[in-house]
Amino acid sequence: xxxxxxxxxxxxxxxxxxxxxxxxxxxxxxxxxxxxxxxxxxxxxxxxxxxxxxxxxxxxxxxxxxxxxxxxxxxxxxxxxxxxxxxxxxxxxxxxxxxxxxxxxxxxxxxxxxxxxxxxxxxxxxxxxxxxxxxxxxxxxxxxxxxxxxxxxxxxxxxxxxxxxxxxxxxxxxxxxxxxxxxxxxxxxxxxxxxxxxxxxxxxxxxxxxxxxxxxxxxxxxxxxxxxxxxxxxxxxxxxxxxxx
Amino acid sequence: xxxxxxxxxxxxxxxxxxxxxxxxxxxxxxxxxxxxxxxxxxxxxxxxxxxxxxxxxxxxxxxxxxxxxxxxxxxxxxxxxxxxxxxxxxxxxxxxxxxxxxxxxxxxxxxxxxxxxxxxxxxxxxxxxxxxxxxxxxxxxxxxxxxxxxxxxxxxxxxxxxxxxxxxxxxxxxxxxxxxxxxxxxxxxxxxxxxxxxxxxxxxxxxxxxxxxxxxxxxxxxxxxxxxxxxxxxxxxxxxxxxxxxxxxxxxxxxxxxxxxxxxxxxxxxxxxxxxxxxxxxxxxxxxxxxxxxxxxxxxx
Numbered sequence: 001x002x003x004x005x006x007x008x009x010x011x012x013x014x015x016x017x018x019x020x021x022x023x024x025x026x027x028x029x030x031x032x033x034x035x036x037x038x039x040x041x042x043x044x045x046x047x048x049x050x051x052x053x054x055x056x057x058x059x060x061x062x063x064x065x066x067x068x069x070x071x072x073x074x075x076x077x078x079x080x081x082x083x084x085x086x087x088x089x090x091x092x093x094x095x096x097x098x099x100x101x102x103x104x105x106x107x108x109x110x111x112x113x114x115x116x117x118x119x120x121x122x123x124x125x126x127x128x129x130x131x132x133x134x135x136x137x138x139x140x141x142x143x144x145x146x147x148x149x150x151x152x153x154x155x156x157x158x159x160x161x162x163x164x165x166x167x168x169x170x171x172x173x174x175x176x177x178x179x180x181x182x183x184x185x186x187x188x189x190x191x192x193x194x195x196x197x198x199x200x201x202x203x204x205x206x207x208x209x210x211x212x213x214x215x216x217x218x219x220x221x222x223x224x225x226x227x228x229x230x231x232x233x234x235x236x237x238x239x240x241x242x243x244x245x
Numbered sequence: 246x247x248x249x250x251x252x253x254x255x256x257x258x259x260x261x262x263x264x265x266x267x268x269x270x271x272x273x274x275x276x277x278x279x280x281x282x283x284x285x286x287x288x289x290x291x292x293x294x295x296x297x298x299x300x301x302x303x304x305x306x307x308x309x310x311x312x313x314x315x316x317x318x319x320x321x322x323x324x325x326x327x328x329x330x331x332x333x334x335x336x337x338x339x340x341x342x343x344x345x346x347x348x349x350x351x352x353x354x355x356x357x358x359x360x361x362x363x364x365x366x367x368x369x370x371x372x373x374x375x376x377x378x379x380x381x382x383x384x385x386x387x388x389x390x391x392x393x394x395x396x397x398x399x400x401x402x403x404x405x406x407x408x409x410x411x412x413x414x415x416x417x418x419x420x421x422x423x424x425x426x427x428x429x430x431x432x433x434x435x436x437x438x439x440x441x442x443x444x445x446x447x448x449x450x451x452x453x454x455x456x457x458x459x460x461x462x463x464x465x466x467x468x469x470x471x472x473x474x475x476x477x478x479x480x481x482x483x484x485x486x487x488x489x490x491x492x493x494x495x496x497x498x499x500x501x502x503x504x505x506x507x508x509x510x511x512x513x514x515x516x517x518x519x520x521x522x523x524x525x526x527x528x529x530x531x532x533x534x535x536x537x538x539x540x541x542x543x544x545x546x
Contacts, residue, residue, distance in 0.1 A: 033300070033331070033332075033385065033386045034298035034300075034386050034388055035298075035332060035333050035334065035386055035387055035388065036331065036386075046286055046287075048284075048285065050331065050385060051331075052330075052331040052332070054330075054334050057334070075330065075338055077329060077338075079285075079302070079304060079327075079381065079383050080304065080306065080325070080327075080379065080381040081285055081287065081288035081289075081291065081304025081305065081306045081379075081381050082285065082287055082288075082304070083287055084287060084412075085306075085308070086306035086308060086379050086381075089325060089327055089341075089381065090340065091338070121330065123329065123330050123331035125329055125331050125383070125385075127284075127285055127302060127304075127383070128284075128285045128286050128287050128288075129287060130286075130287075
């Protein structure tokens with residue numbers, strides 16, 4: 001019965017009124033926490049994500065230090081109340097996996113060789129979840145890393161594309177994620193186009209994959225501009241405050 | 246023990262002798278408190294509380310389940326606190342340590358013993374089916390005085406909580422006969438209104454919620470927790486992180502709207518004299534009134 005639900009109507013409008021290539025509404029705010037070295041709050045559709053960056057600082061315990069470069073430890077965590085049925089607090093297999101792929105994606109852009117034996121800790125807290133939390137988390141992490149002043153090759157950004165009712169669309173929403181045919185989250189370094197994270201579940205033909213991938217990358221570039229605006233906004237307001245003083 | 250507070254201790258105690266604090270407050274004064282409710286859509290109730298730079302998010306989730314065997318005619322309350330590493334460079338991931346457990350238990354006591362949530366009204370069938378209320382405290386930014394921020398967050402989140410009756414009816418976990426039994430036990434008018442509204446079965450089946458509304462959590466007057474710390478012989482309320490790190494002793498006092506005491510917790514290795522305790526109680530009453538006013542204003546009571 002569920003597969004009968006029309007996720008996209010004859011006019012090409014999706015359940016939430018978006019067109020096939022539209023993103024959900026995104027709001028990014030940088031530097032929102034007091035204790036963290038860098039932070040970012042991001043809303044992406046119904047997702048609410050908060051990221052704090054600590055470091056570079058000494059990695060403990062010592063055996064996890066790398067004498068040649070810094071390690072990057074992202075920790076993706078969902079709040080117990082962020083989902084429909086309460087999630088037991090603490091890491092589960094899903095969040096451990098997501099933490100790992102995000103850590104690896106960030107490691108590629110951070111200039112880790114400048115900080116031997118150190119760690120850069122990226123804490124991603126999902127406060128409200130509605131499909132696409134890993135993209136939201138990674139995108140917020142990119143902004144928080146800039147806010148923390150961590151030297152990077154680029155600001156990483158992520159966006160997903162997918163397939164619903166046989167059609168390739170950008171940025172799956174809640175029902176689309178549950179009932180759609182495929183989901184393809186992609187993270188890139190927007191300056192070079194390097195792919196930092198790529199996952200897929202579902203069923204796509206090779207041709208559909210190409211289309212979905214290009215669409216996801218296109219989405220990444222749009223989100224990348226929003227990231228930069230958020231960062232600029234913070235520092236412009238800092239400058240304005242200093243001028244007033 | 247971090248090194249900076251040891252150096253700051255001299256400074257803090259020196260200006261305390263002149264009756265001052267590092268951020269310019271008086272001993273009894275709180276930092277600015279902000280309360281924002283309904284911040285998480287997926288939660289049945291939620292609130293973000295800021296006290297100065299300290300920031301806490303509390304979310305409420307509800308489920309149906311069996312009551313504890315020794316209290317078959319009470320709903321279940323469960324409080325957990327997570328010191329997520331996001332909030333402080335000193336917090337580590339992993340299972341809750343003793344600090345997080347103490348915090349959760351103090352908040353839990355404030356909510357449970359003072360009967361803020363009327364758990365007797367959360368029973369559908371005694372001994373079989375009751376509502377379980379999960380209070381999850383997420384520390385987002387740690388700059389001292391988590392006890393007051395977490396308790397206030399829990400109260401604000403509970404005050405805005407709606408029992409997810411529609412969702413549980415849609416999933417079939419809750420039936421019309423359950424609602425009738427629940428109403429007969431509790432006489433909560435909203436329950437009767439809910440199940441006797443015309444065409445309820447069709448509405449639920451069609452997933453068209455129409456004019457149906459979830460039922461507010463039955464609440465009574467909340468007590469407000471106020472925490473003071475002692476540095477040398479000076480007692481000050483709402484410690485900032487620097488003050489808290491060098492505190493000798495800490496005392497939390499929860500007072501209700503009548504001015505009665507509802508819960509207390511002393512912490513840390515220092516001690517209080519009886520006079521100092523009275524001083525804390527007095528300050529807790531005064532500050533408690535102010536905070537209660539703010540809470541009512543923000544939760545629309």
